Amino acid sequence: xxxxxxxxxxxxxxxxxxxxxxxxxxxxxxxxxxxxxxxxxxxxxxxxxxxxxxxxxxxxxxxxxxxxxxxxxxxxxxxxxxxxxxxxxxxxxxxxxxxxxxxxxxxxxxxxxxxxx
Ligand SMILES: CO[C@H](O)CCc1ccc(O)cc1
Numbered sequence: 001x002x003x004x005x006x007x008x009x010x011x012x013x014x015x016x017x018x019x020x021x022x023x024x025x026x027x028x029x030x031x032x033x034x035x036x037x038x039x040x041x042x043x044x045x046x047x048x049x050x051x052x053x054x055x056x057x058x059x060x061x062x063x064x065x066x067x068x069x070x071x072x073x074x075x076x077x078x079x080x081x082x083x084x085x086x087x088x089x090x091x092x093x094x095x096x097x098x099x100x101x102x103x104x105x106x107x108x109x110x111x112x113x114x115x116x117x
Contacts, residue, residue, distance in 0.1 A: 018074040026056050030098040054080040
Protein backbone atom coordinates (compact mmCIF):
# COMPACT_ATOMS: atom_id res chain seq x y z
CA UNK A 1 0.00 0.00 0.00
CA UNK A 2 1.11 3.60 -0.54
CA UNK A 3 3.44 4.91 2.19
CA UNK A 4 2.19 8.11 3.83
CA UNK A 5 4.25 11.10 2.69
CA UNK A 6 6.41 12.49 5.52
CA UNK A 7 6.73 16.29 5.02
CA UNK A 8 9.89 18.23 5.94
CA UNK A 9 8.52 19.16 9.36
CA UNK A 10 8.08 15.48 10.16
CA UNK A 11 4.31 15.68 10.15
CA UNK A 12 2.48 13.14 8.04
CA UNK A 13 0.11 14.19 5.29
CA UNK A 14 -3.17 13.75 7.21
CA UNK A 15 -5.38 13.51 4.14
CA UNK A 16 -3.05 10.96 2.50
CA UNK A 17 -3.43 8.76 5.56
CA UNK A 18 -7.22 9.27 5.46
CA UNK A 19 -7.17 8.08 1.84
CA UNK A 20 -5.26 4.95 2.91
CA UNK A 21 -7.70 4.33 5.78
CA UNK A 22 -10.65 4.74 3.40
CA UNK A 23 -9.17 1.91 1.33
CA UNK A 24 -9.13 -0.29 4.43
CA UNK A 25 -12.80 0.56 5.11
CA UNK A 26 -13.84 -0.18 1.51
CA UNK A 27 -12.11 -3.60 1.46
CA UNK A 28 -13.43 -4.72 4.88
CA UNK A 29 -15.70 -7.78 4.51
CA UNK A 30 -18.55 -5.99 6.31
CA UNK A 31 -18.36 -2.78 4.21
CA UNK A 32 -20.96 -3.93 1.64
CA UNK A 33 -23.92 -1.81 2.96
CA UNK A 34 -21.79 1.34 2.91
CA UNK A 35 -19.94 1.23 -0.44
CA UNK A 36 -22.50 3.22 -2.48
CA UNK A 37 -25.25 5.78 -1.70
CA UNK A 38 -28.51 4.25 -0.44
CA UNK A 39 -31.04 4.29 -3.32
CA UNK A 40 -33.52 6.97 -2.20
CA UNK A 41 -36.02 5.83 -4.87
CA UNK A 42 -36.21 2.18 -3.79
CA UNK A 43 -35.67 2.20 0.01
CA UNK A 44 -38.94 3.31 1.63
CA UNK A 45 -38.57 6.05 4.23
CA UNK A 46 -34.83 6.54 3.85
CA UNK A 47 -34.97 10.00 2.22
CA UNK A 48 -37.26 11.36 4.97
CA UNK A 49 -35.55 9.68 7.94
CA UNK A 50 -31.87 10.22 7.04
CA UNK A 51 -31.24 13.95 6.65
CA UNK A 52 -27.61 13.73 5.47
CA UNK A 53 -26.92 10.51 3.52
CA UNK A 54 -23.24 9.51 3.30
CA UNK A 55 -21.32 6.49 1.98
CA UNK A 56 -17.71 5.44 1.25
CA UNK A 57 -17.83 6.27 -2.51
CA UNK A 58 -18.99 9.82 -1.72
CA UNK A 59 -16.17 10.19 0.83
CA UNK A 60 -13.70 8.98 -1.83
CA UNK A 61 -14.99 11.62 -4.29
CA UNK A 62 -14.67 14.33 -1.60
CA UNK A 63 -11.03 13.33 -0.93
CA UNK A 64 -10.20 13.33 -4.66
CA UNK A 65 -11.91 16.74 -5.11
CA UNK A 66 -10.00 18.11 -2.05
CA UNK A 67 -13.25 18.89 -0.20
CA UNK A 68 -11.70 18.04 3.20
CA UNK A 69 -9.32 20.61 4.69
CA UNK A 70 -8.18 18.20 7.45
CA UNK A 71 -8.68 14.72 8.81
CA UNK A 72 -11.47 16.08 11.00
CA UNK A 73 -13.89 16.51 8.08
CA UNK A 74 -13.09 13.00 6.86
CA UNK A 75 -13.68 11.55 10.34
CA UNK A 76 -17.02 13.38 10.64
CA UNK A 77 -18.27 11.93 7.32
CA UNK A 78 -17.20 8.38 8.24
CA UNK A 79 -19.05 8.71 11.56
CA UNK A 80 -22.08 10.06 9.65
CA UNK A 81 -22.19 6.79 7.67
CA UNK A 82 -22.40 4.78 10.90
CA UNK A 83 -24.78 7.21 12.68
CA UNK A 84 -27.17 7.04 9.67
CA UNK A 85 -26.97 3.25 9.82
CA UNK A 86 -27.94 3.18 13.51
CA UNK A 87 -30.84 5.55 12.85
CA UNK A 88 -32.34 3.43 10.07
CA UNK A 89 -31.51 -0.17 11.08
CA UNK A 90 -32.18 -2.33 14.15
CA UNK A 91 -28.96 -3.11 16.06
CA UNK A 92 -29.43 -6.88 15.54
CA UNK A 93 -30.23 -6.67 11.82
CA UNK A 94 -27.59 -7.78 9.28
CA UNK A 95 -26.90 -4.18 8.24
CA UNK A 96 -27.11 -2.92 11.83
CA UNK A 97 -24.51 -5.48 12.91
CA UNK A 98 -22.25 -4.57 9.96
CA UNK A 99 -22.44 -0.91 11.00
CA UNK A 100 -21.35 -1.67 14.56
CA UNK A 101 -18.45 -3.86 13.34
CA UNK A 102 -17.30 -1.18 10.86
CA UNK A 103 -17.55 1.59 13.47
CA UNK A 104 -15.43 -0.42 15.95
CA UNK A 105 -12.86 -1.07 13.20
CA UNK A 106 -12.74 2.61 12.23
CA UNK A 107 -12.52 3.89 15.83
CA UNK A 108 -9.47 1.66 16.49
CA UNK A 109 -7.65 2.71 13.31
CA UNK A 110 -8.54 6.41 13.81
CA UNK A 111 -7.14 6.30 17.37
CA UNK A 112 -3.92 4.74 16.05
CA UNK A 113 -3.60 7.53 13.43
CA UNK A 114 -4.24 10.30 15.99
CA UNK A 115 -1.36 8.94 18.09
CA UNK A 116 0.94 9.45 15.10
CA UNK A 117 -0.10 13.02 14.15
C1 LIG B 1 -26.55 1.48 4.78
O1 LIG B 1 -27.80 0.83 4.39
C2 LIG B 1 -28.95 1.67 4.70
O2 LIG B 1 -29.08 1.76 6.10
C3 LIG B 1 -30.20 1.08 4.03
C4 LIG B 1 -30.49 -0.25 4.67
C5 LIG B 1 -31.64 -1.00 4.02
C6 LIG B 1 -31.84 -0.99 2.65
C7 LIG B 1 -32.88 -1.73 2.08
C8 LIG B 1 -33.70 -2.48 2.92
O3 LIG B 1 -34.70 -3.23 2.39
C9 LIG B 1 -33.49 -2.47 4.30
C10 LIG B 1 -32.45 -1.74 4.83
